[in-house]
Amino acid sequence: MQKLEARNVNLFYGEKQALKDISLGIDPNTVTAFIGPSGCGKSTFLRCFNRMNDLIDNVRITGDILIDGRNIYKSKINVDEHRKKIGMVFQKPNPFPKTIYENVAFGLRIKGVKDKSVLDETVERSLRQAALWDEVKDDLKKSALSLSGGQQQRLCIARTMAVEPSVILMDEPASALDPLSTAKIEELIYELKSKYTIVIVTHNMQQAARVSDKTAFFYLGELIEYNTTTTIFTNPKKEQTHNYITGRFG
Amino acid sequence: MQKLEARNVNLFYGEKQALKDISLGIDPNTVTAFIGPSGCGKSTFLRCFNRMNDLIDNVRITGDILIDGRNIYKSKINVDEHRKKIGMVFQKPNPFPKTIYENVAFGLRIKGVKDKSVLDETVERSLRQAALWDEVKDDLKKSALSLSGGQQQRLCIARTMAVEPSVILMDEPASALDPLSTAKIEELIYELKSKYTIVIVTHNMQQAARVSDKTAFFYLGELIEYNTTTTIFTNPKKEQTHNYITGRFG
Amino acid sequence: GGGSSKKASGTLSGEIKIDGSSTVYPLSEAVSEEYRNEESGVRVTVGESGTGGGFKKFSRGEIDINDASRPITSEEIELCKQGGVEFIELPVAYDGLAVVVSKENDFVDFLTIAELKKLWEPEAQGKIKNWNQVRASFPDQPINLYGAGTASGTYDYFTEAVVGKAKSSRGDYNASEDDNVLVKGVSSDKNALGYFGLAYYENNSDKLKLVPISANGKPGILPSQETVSNGTYTPLSRPEFIYVNAKSADRPEVKSFITFYLENAASLAQEIGSVPLKPEVYKLVQARFDKKVTGSAFGVGRSTIGVNLTEALSSGTK
């Protein structure tokens, strides 16, 4: 069974259609890259998977989104519970203005976990997974805002993993970072693949080529081409895809 | 003689140094591209040439900038007059909230030109040069804001040309536009080269490769490499340049 | 200071609410301030809504004592009846109504009641605007008027004494319940003419010029302690009262306060620029209070202009 599946998804912001009849399936424990020019709907589509678009006024969605075969828009699903299973990492690092520790512990706290040892353990495990533990282990009580951008982004990844999701959605997670931090994040994605299903939106074609197993190319709200990353980059079937990856526009 | 020349330019925003000892010369009637990752100082450097950075508090500049051999920071230059000779086009189209006609005529009006026939003539000539005349000639009295993004950008170019500058500075002029408009602007740049000296900042490497004669690569406020565009893209001398144009970061 | 007996702060407590006349206000204020040294546990508040405004509250039972610069009217008596309020009427001082102009005014030597009438009657509204319309020998300058607000006893008394009918006045003047505002206005306006209680003049005599008033062809008379007290300053002299709610009068703190009031009214009135009653009159008044004589000694329709208090009080007491 596919981990994530979209069937004929259309999405409207008010009058404006941002996604047009998109269908695609994503296998477990793979990395999938969404690419396409600015405004083509990559983020919008990504956010359909954890119903983040619900937060925006005037959004209307048709079609089905299935996670582990369950339609998350149809059944009487508890959205908050659902989101706990789908982690999300954003373009700009967005730590809470709290301590590093409290950032990572947040997901547990809202679940009502109060046991100090459980919290400590989870914080450490998550920070280790995000390859941040060694850098911050002595400063857990410091404000997360005092970290560098790259560290903040890894903190956000750690925070996501603390609630043990099975899918991680990443919206241009490295675009605000320097080359070194970018490399670290890419490495991390590669490592996390064994445990999670990862979907990543990126502007950087080389990044898509480096980290992903499959790539989907979007243009003006449509899914133009979806294939293995190698195929997309070496032998695209559509001219638009070709034009885009060779930098004719975007 | 070189049209534009920078000699050991350093620029500080308050404490922070944004440009580090930059020297470079630009020949007349060429297109020069500035490339580099976000925040490396491309825009800052571009704006040195028409003293646009003067508008920001706490900016300190050392070194010399020469235009046609005249030091524009040293001599008792009239900045307003100087800026009339150096046109500038910005990333986001920024027409004034006035009619199309008044946008193009603005430069003449502030010079005190009142003669209707001179104005009419200049407006038409500039719009023709910017390849916009045919699309707007019947709507000159309409608000400039009613134009599409691509048209607005060409209007801004026409507006710039109305005051007959000899240099045009462009800061990512196509990054907010769709592929079609981008192509039009690129074409325009190519045509304008015969009359103007053009400097263009771009994020899009392929665009730099397509339109420019020479390319300068900036990184963290330093000019890493400056050479003919062909050399930069096919045979860069520095590893950083190589990494950047192959998309290792940025 | 006015407190006659300086014993240690007393043992009484409670609240006494006073409101009403702004002419009587300084006296009540002074009394309650001195009373504070006597009985610090009793909390006295004094408002100045004007005599009429005060009677409105008094008849609703909202206040214990109403200050009045004229006797209660028959309508007000009726209102009190409806509100179930019985009252004890106590004169506490005399007042002269001062007619004043700015210090800079050098042409007004005196005014006759007739001239005042011409100036203040309702028909003057919008018409009499210049000094020379009052008397031809006055200069052709605008005249700016300042007078008591319509809720005040001063207004009622002045209109009755000058125009001949209570509450009958032009409306286009600076009207305020607060005589301080009037003092302020007249003193800073060289074209001004105004009227208010004598006490307010006495306290600000450096800024104002008092106008002698001539009635019935007699020469102009200035109001003063003497002319008011001996009745020569007519028709603009009048008694001031406090009206005590008879129910409140049973409360020990009110009883003690009123006694204190009557004991000290003479000296305090002098201090603030009002004119005290004669000592024997205060005795009569105290007796009236002690006996809880309710009702007004000033029968309906009887004017207080030129009234003889001793006579009125004795007639009321029997």
Place this chain on the structure above:
Amino acid sequence: MVSVKERIIEVILFLCSLLTVLITLGIIVILASETFNFFSKVSIIEFFTETEWTPLFANKKFGILPLVCGTLLVTVIAILVALPLGLTIAVYLNEYANQKFTAVVKPLLEILAAIPTVVYGFFALTFVTPLLQRVLPNLSGFNALSAGLVMGVMIIPYISSLSEDALRAVPKSLREAAYGMGSTRLQTAFKVMVPAASSGIIVSVILAISRAIGETMIVAIAAGQEPKLTLNPLTSLETITTYIVQVSMGDVPRNSIEYSTIFSAGITLFIFTFLLNNISFVIKRKYHQKYE
């Protein structure tokens, strides 16, 4: 599916915001019902056409015009002071002054709007009027001029700060385009920035007018209490707000015609400011959309 707790919280929060509607309703109902009483006794035509206002006197006249006229006269004086000064300051702070200067001066000017109005009343009566009387010997002790001038100074920051905000909200790119073409600062300011920020500036002026119309203490202390249909700023006059204060200071019996006059005067004031506020709100909405 939303949990019960979440629902309850939402309902409580909702009720709190509903309260604001009740306040408005309260104001309208209370003003309107007494005004209704008023108009059952006084003809609405008299109210708007009669030129005298003497409801407290024996010869009662119920023309609101003198009060409206007094209110507007003081407001006009105030705006004549505040608009040129405020707008010039806004342009200066935005276009000429450096950020540090602006950062210091703007809050300092805002102090002007934070000072309690009773203080301004004191200042107008005890300082400005005597000062003006030296130049204008015919000036009454209470007068519209000093009240208006002082009120004008008080509302400077409404115009300067809000207009400065509006100017600052103009996209930086427009300003740069103007400079890029060789405009001087003055040209940039008045040919590009002010027109582009015009709606915001208009909003600031409307708010300032509305504030001036509703201002009470300055006029109550310094402008006098004589309802007069005049355009002469040197004499005393009465504004709507002063009248309400004047009546409130004496106690007026309920259900009397005098009592309902505060409500008819109050509703006139309310309608004025209500219209102004709504106009500014609509303009504000529009221009927010323009730049988003």
Place this chain on the structure above:
Amino acid sequence: MNNSQVNRIKDTAFKFFAIACTFFGLLVLAVLLYDILSKGLTRIDLDFITNLPSRRAASAGIYTALLGMIWILVLTVIIAFPIGIAAGIYLEEYGKRNRFANFIEINIANLAGVPSIIYGILGLELFGRILGLGNSILTGSLTLSLLVLPLIIVSTREAIKAVPKSIREAAYGLGATKWQTIYSIVLPSSFGGILTGLILAISRAVGETAPLIVIGALVYVPFAPTNPMDEFTVLTIQIFNWVTRPQAGFVTNAAAAIIILLLFTFMMNGIAVILRNRYNKKTRF
């Protein structure tokens, strides 16, 4: 002269004119402060603060007015703050979707512009007469609560709006419910902004005079209030009372009381500015 020179001269001329305007505003402020300080500063001493009112200017004090003000403020804070903050949260976080919220928004913008004296009329009729609370402290603070409510709501909304969408999304993304997100992320992050608004609201309440006059607070109250049903006087009313008295001594008293009032106002506004700056720095996300 060519055109460019003319333009430069105009530019410079405007600059000097504008500097003059700016300093005129500040000059008036300076003169006002100087005038008041010179009239009242010498009058301020401990007695002035602790004395009860008196008919003699020299021995009158502001004790009852100060206590009255504190009573009024405390009650206003207790009444208005929770309601205002809750309403602000609703409008910013919940109410965006429906038309009714839009209506409430217009309504609040309107309320913020209603002249304060109208609130006085509302308070007089609603609290003073219909609810029968008279001219008590409670009536005063209820009236002022209504007056500052729009202010609190607006500043709460501004503060909440300044919290970046991204950290909300992060919280939702972790599965937090709406209220959890608001309570544990949004409110702490906007705390500084909300507090700033609250302090400005207090400062506004301190400076109000007209609505209190309308509800009938202009009386001689020579004792300190002890409960919410007591009659009261506040600093502004005391000043108004003294300002209208003609004797020089009371003008001095008024000036002295104004100094105290201004100290209070400036202190409040100063705290607000400091808070705003500090908070802006700390939470630049």
